[in-house]
Amino acid sequence: MGLLDGKVVLVSGGTQGVGAGVALAAAREGADVVVTGRRREVGEALLPRLREHLAPGRSAEYVRADVADVASAQASVAAVVERFGRVDCLCNAAGLTSRGTLLGTTPELFDEHVAVNLRGPFFTMQAAVADMVRRGEPGTVVNVTSTSAHGGQPYLAPYVAAKAGLVGATRNAAHAHRADRVRVNALNIGWTDTEGEDATQRAFHGAGDDWRERAASALPMGRLGRVDEIADLVVLLLSDRSGVVTGSVVDWDQNVLGGLD
Structure with missing residues (x-):
């Protein structure tokens, strides 16, 4: 359909899971696509798949970046601007889902979640929106958050705190920059089949090969x-195509918040 024809799309945390899916979809819709992630071998392995879906004249690139490091996150945006002259669209898809309860979470674990799930996306968004405002051109941001931001499971305490913070940051940025024609929305995703979720189920819940079933x-x-x-x-x-929608946080799940049997 060409929904992103000619757009420059940056997917932070785009080398696997939801981020890689977004990058592939953006490539199919006519964008130039840049993905970031910590592991170079994973990012470079994705590039051939991305390039299979690109429209003529479009390109796909990998930039190594650690979203937990603010300087690295901001540098990834600068690298895209240097390569393409601008960032039109940003998707913050990086995430950390290691477990921790309220009583069991250490300051170190809490800080890890804030670094990956809140601080990194915040400053990546800051850098991308700054480019959009500097150029005086419209732009869009989608932050991938979680339905757990509504309260979540007891073993996700630091994750919930960080993702709830990103939901608030999404609404704040959307309000602050609506007159700049920069639209910022978020997607609260529910339980999804990804490589990361498979690793999490096995590492923290003793899951076997049949956990999906x-x-x-x-x-x-x-x-x-x-x-x-x-x-x-x-x-x-x-x-x-999503028009003027901004500041929306969409619950993408098969369970209905507040629905009771």
Whole structure:
């Protein structure tokens, strides 16, 4: 459909999982795409897949960046501006989901979650929006957050705190820059089948090879969410097709907040 024809799209945390899905969808929709991540081998391995989906004349690049390091996160935006002259669209997709309860979370674990799930996205957004405002051109941001930001599970205390902060930052940025024609929205995603979730289930919950089937059997629609479904909605929100929508936080899940049986 060409929803992002000619746009320059930066996907922070875009080398795997939801971020990689967003990058692939953006490539299919006509964008130049830049993905960032800590592991160079993972980022460079994604590039051939991205380039298979690019429109003629478009390109895909990998920039090594650690979102937990503010200078690295900001430098990734500067690298995109140097390469393409601008950033039109930003998707903050990096995330850390290690476990911790209120009583069991150490200051170190709390700081790790804030660094990856809040501080890094905040300053990446700051750098991208600064470029949009400097040029006097419209732009879009989508922050990938979590339905757990509404309260979440007891073992996700630091994760919930950080993601809830990103939800607030999304609304604040949207309000502050609506007159600049910079639209900022967020997607609260529910339980999704990703490489990272597989590793998390095995590392923290002792899950076996059948964990997806077991999880699906307990869900209302009989399956986990899929990355490509999330990616399509992110691309819509990044595109002009989503109109004037800004400051919205969309719950992308099969459970209904407040719904009781």
